[in-house]
Amino acid sequence: MGLKIIVLAKQVPDTRNVGKDAMKADGTVNRAALPAIFNPEDLNALEQALRLKDKYPGTTVTLLTMGPGRAADVIREGLFRGADDGILLTDRAFAGSDTLATSYAISCAIRKIAKYDLIIAGRQAIDGDTAQVGPQVAEKLGIPQVTYGEEIFSVEKGKVSMKRRLERGVETVECPVPAVVTINSSASSCRPRNARLVQKYKHAQTITERQNQAEDYIDLTNDRPYLNIPEWSVNDIESDLQMLGLSGSPTKVKQIENVVFQAKESRKIQANDQEIEDLVKELIANHTIG
Amino acid sequence: MDNIFVICEIEDGKVADVSLELLTKGRSLANQLNCKLEALALGHKLKGIEDQIYPYGADVVHVGDDKRLEPYTTLPFTSIIVELFKKEKPQIALLGATTMGRDLGPRVSSALQSGLTADCTSLEIGDHEDKKAKKTYKNLLYQIRPAFGGNIVATIINPDCRPQMATVREGVMKKEIFSKTQKGALKTIDVGAILKPEDTVVKVIERHIEKNRVNIKNSSIIISGGYGMASKENFSVLYELAEVLGGEVGASRAAVDAGFADHDRQVGQTGVTVRPKLYIACGISGQIQHTAGMEESSMVIAINNDPGAPINKIADYVITGDVMDIIPKLIKSYKKNSK
Numbered sequence: 257m258g259l260k261i262i263v264l265a266k267q268v269p270d271t272r273n274v275g276k277d278a279m280k281a282d283g284t285v286n287r288a289a290l291p292a293i294f295n296p297e298d299l300n301a302l303e304q305a306l307r308l309k310d311k312y313p314g315t316t317v318t319l320l321t322m323g324p325g326r327a328a329d330v331i332r333e334g335l336f337r338g339a340d341d342g343i344l345l346t347d348r349a350f351a352g353s354d355t356l357a358t359s360y361a362i363s364c365a366i367r368k369i370a371k372y373d374l375i376i377a378g379r380q381a382i383d384g385d386t387a388q389v390g391p392q393v394a395e396k397l398g399i400p401q402v403t404y405g406e407e408i409f410s411v412e413k414g415k416v417s418m419k420r421r422l423e424r425g426v427e428t429v430e431c432p433v434p435a436v437v438t439i440n441s442s443a444s445s446c447r448p449r450n451a452r453l454v455q456k457y458k459h460a461q462t463i464t465e466r467q468n469q470a471e472d473y474i475d476l477t478n479d480r481p482y483l484n485i486p487e488w489s490v491n492d493i494e495s496d497l498q499m500l501g502l503s504g505s506p507t508k509v510k511q512i513e514n515v516v517f518q519a520k521e522s523r524k525i526q527a528n529d530q531e532i533e534d535l536v537k538e539l540i541a542n543h544t545i546g
Numbered sequence: 547m548d549n550i551f552v553i554c555e556i557e558d559g560k561v562a563d564v565s566l567e568l569l570t571k572g573r574s575l576a577n578q579l580n581c582k583l584e585a586l587a588l589g590h591k592l593k594g595i596e597d598q599i600y601p602y603g604a605d606v607v608h609v610g611d612d613k614r615l616e617p618y619t620t621l622p623f624t625s626i627i628v629e630l631f632k633k634e635k636p637q638i639a640l641l642g643a644t645t646m647g648r649d650l651g652p653r654v655s656s657a658l659q660s661g662l663t664a665d666c667t668s669l670e671i672g673d674h675e676d677k678k679a680k681k682t683y684k685n686l687l688y689q690i691r692p693a694f695g696g697n698i699v700a701t702i703i704n705p706d707c708r709p710q711m712a713t714v715r716e717g718v719m720k721k722e723i724f725s726k727t728q729k730g731a732l733k734t735i736d737v738g739a740i741l742k743p744e745d746t747v748v749k750v751i752e753r754h755i756e757k758n759r760v761n762i763k764n765s766s767i768i769i770s771g772g773y774g775m776a777s778k779e780n781f782s783v784l785y786e787l788a789e790v791l792g793g794e795v796g797a798s799r800a801a802v803d804a805g806f807a808d809h810d811r812q813v814g815q816t817g818v819t820v821r822p823k824l825y826i827a828c829g830i831s832g833q834i835q836h837t838a839g840m841e842e843s844s845m846v847i848a849i850n851n852d853p854g855a856p857i858n859k860i861a862d863y864v865i866t867g868d869v870m871d872i873i874p875k876l877i878k879s880y881k882k883n884s885k
C-alpha cells in the first residue's frame with residue numbers, strides 16, 4: 257500500500273548569489289536580476305519524498321506551491337525529477353501574505369486534497385529564512401510536526417520514523433501520521449532531472465500559460481491529462497478571505513533600509529616583513545594581543 | 547496582562563545563554579514600557595531553576611515541571627504556552643532562534659494567530675502611524691532583521707495582534723546580570739491539568755547532544771578564514787596563529803560550505819555574532835551576511851589579495867597580499883616580539 261505525500265515547494269529569488277549587479281545604483285534590490293529558483297531545501301524535501309516512493313510501491317508525490325503564475329516552473333522541475341503531479345495555488349488575494357497567511361492558504365488547499373499521509377516541506381525558504389510555514393501549516397491542520405529532519409527512515413504502522421539534525425546533535429523520533437515534516441539542507445541532495453521525465457512533462461502547463469500562448473489546450477489535455485498543471489484560486493479552496501493576503505497577515509513591514517557600509521578610516525599595511533612586524537609590535541604595545 | 551514573556555530554554559538543568567540574553571533585553575524593554583518581565587521555564591527536575599533566572603531581571607518565573615516535558619517536543623510545550631498566553635495576554639513574547647525556538651515559535655504563533663518575526667538582530671520600542679486607517683499605535687515592538695539574503699534590513703511590526711513574537715539568535719543580544727539580589731515571584735503551572743494524551747504522541751527514541759562544541763563567541767581574539775584560504779589544510783596556519791595569540795578560529799559560510807571548517811565556527815547572519823577585541827579576517831570578501839556577525843569587533847584586520855575587497859571598508863588595518871604568505875609572517879614576528 258503506497259503513501260500519499262504532499263511536498264511544499266516555493267519559488268524564491270536566488271538570494272545566495274546576490275552579486276553587485278543585483279543591487280541597483282540607489283541601493284535597492286534589483287529583483288529582476290535575481291533568477292527565480294526552486295527553494296534549495298524544498299529540493300531536499302522532494303528527495304525524501306521520492307525515496308519513500310522508491311521504497312513503498314504505489315506511493316504518489318504531489319507538489320503544492322503557492323505563488324504567481326511563473327511558479328509553475330517549480331512544478332515542472334518537480335515532475336522532471338520524479339513527482340507525480342503538482343498544484344499551483346495562485347490568486348491576487350494571496351498577495352502580501354506573511355508566513356501565517358501563507359500557511360493558512362496552504363492548509364486550506366491541503367484540506368481540499370483531503371487524503372494524505374505525509375506533508376514534507378523544506379526547513380526554510382532562502383528569501384526570508386523564517387522556517388515558519390511548515391509548523392504553522394501543521395498547527396492549522398491540527399496534526400503533529402517534526403522539524404529539522406535529515407532523513408526519513410520509514411513510514412510504517414501509522415508512524416514516521418526519522419532523524420533530526422539539531423544545532424548541537426541528532427535525534428531519532430517517531431511521530432504518528434499524518435504529520436508535517438521539514439527537511440534541512442544537510443539531508444541528501446535531490447536526484448537530477450530524469451531525461452525520460454523531461455520528455456514526458458516538458459509541455460506540462462497551467463491553463464493560464466496555454467491561454468497566454470493562445471494554444472489550443474483543450475485537445476492536448478484531453479489526450480494527455482498529465483500535461484495539465486491544475487491552478488487553484490481562492491474560489492477553489494474553502495477559506496475565510498479575512499485570513500488571506502494582507503488582511504490575514506499580522507506582521508507588517510514598517511520600513512526597509514538598504515544596507516550601507518560605514519567605511520572606517522583604515523590603515524594600509526604593506527605585506528613585507530618590516531611593516532608586519534611594526535603592526536605586531538603596535539598591537540602588543542596597545543594590549544590588543546599578548 | 548501586557549507583560550513581556552521570555553520562553554527559556556533549558557538543557558541539563560541550565561538555562562541557555564540565549565535565554566539569559568533575551569532576559570537582559572526583555573528587562574530593558576520592560577523598563578521602557580513600564581511593565582513586568584516574566585520568564586517561562588518548562589522541563590523536568592527544574593527545582594531551583596528560578597534562581598538562575600531572577601538575576602537577569604525577571605519579576606515572575608512560571609515553572610512547569612513534568613517528565614513529559616523532557617526532552618523537548620513541540621506539542622506539550624505549545625499547549626502549555628498557548629494556555630498560559632490566553633490567560634496572561636502578554637504584549638511581547640521572545641524566544642531563542644534555536645532549533646527549539648524555531649520549532650515552537652511558529653506553532654504557537656499559528657495557534658494564537660499572532661505575528662512572529664524570526665531571527666531579529668535588534669528589538670526596539672516605537673510608534674507607528676497607519677495613514678490609511680488614520681490610526682496611531684503607541685509603543686510597538688520594532689522587530690528589526692536582515693531580509694533578502696541580508697541585503698536589506700527590515701523593520702517588522704505587529705500592530706493589532708498580541709503577543710508580538712520574535713526569535714533572536716544566540717550571541718546577538720548581550721547578557722548582563724541585572725541584580726544579584728533580584729527576587730521575583732514563582733508561579734507553578736499545573737502541567738497535569740493542561741496536557742492531553744494527544745500532546746505526547748511524538749516520541750524521542752534516541753538523542754545525542756554534543757556537550758563540548760567550540761564556542762568562539764567568548765573568545766576575545768578571533769582569526770577567521772574564508773573561501774580565499776583555498777583548502778582545509780591551509781586552515782592549519784589559522785589554528786597556529788590562534789594558538790600563539792590565545793584566540794579561536796572562525797570561518798565564513800563559504801569556507802564552512804566548502805568543508806574547510808565546522809559549522810560551529812561560522813560567523814555571520816546564519817552563524818554566531820561575535821564582538822572580540824581583535825578580529826582577523828583572512829581571505830574573506832566581507833559580504834554583508836558575514837560582516838553582520840562581526841562588525842562590532844573592537845579592531846578588525848583584513849588580509850586579502852584583492853585591494854577592493856569590501857571587508858577592507860570596515861577594517862582598521864588592511865593588508866593586501868596572499869594569506870599563506872602573510873599569516874606565517876605574523877606568527878613569526880609575534881613569537882619574536884612577545885617575550
Ligand SMILES: Cc1cc2nc3c(=O)[nH]c(=O)nc-3n(C[C@H](O)[C@H](O)[C@H](O)COP(=O)(O)OP(=O)(O)OC[C@H]3O[C@@H](n4cnc5c(N)ncnc54)[C@H](O)[C@@H]3O)c2cc1C
Binds near residue numbers: 696775851
Ligand atoms: C541568507 C544568507 C545567510 C548567510 N549567512 C552567512 C553567514 O552567517 N556567514 C557568512 O560568512 N556568510 C553568510 N552568507 C554568505 C555570504 O553572502 C558570502 O557568500 C560569504 O560570506 C562569502 O564567504 P567568503 O568571503 O569566504 O568567500 P568569497 O566571497 O569567495 O571571498 C573570498 C575572498 O578571498 C580572497 N582571496 C582569495 N585568495 C586569496 C589569497 N590567496 N590570499 C588572500 N585573499 C584571498 C578573495 O579576494 C575574496 O575576497 C549568507 C548568505 C545568505 C544568502
Ligand SMILES: Nc1ncnc2c1ncn2[C@@H]1O[C@H](COP(=O)(O)O)[C@@H](O)[C@H]1O
Binds near residue numbers: 295301358385389
Ligand atoms: N508559497 C509557498 N508555497 C509552497 N510552499 C511554501 C511556500 N512558502 C513556504 N513554503 C514551504 O515552507 C517552508 C518554509 O518556508 P519559510 O517559512 O518561508 O522559511 C519552505 O521550505 C516550503 O517548503
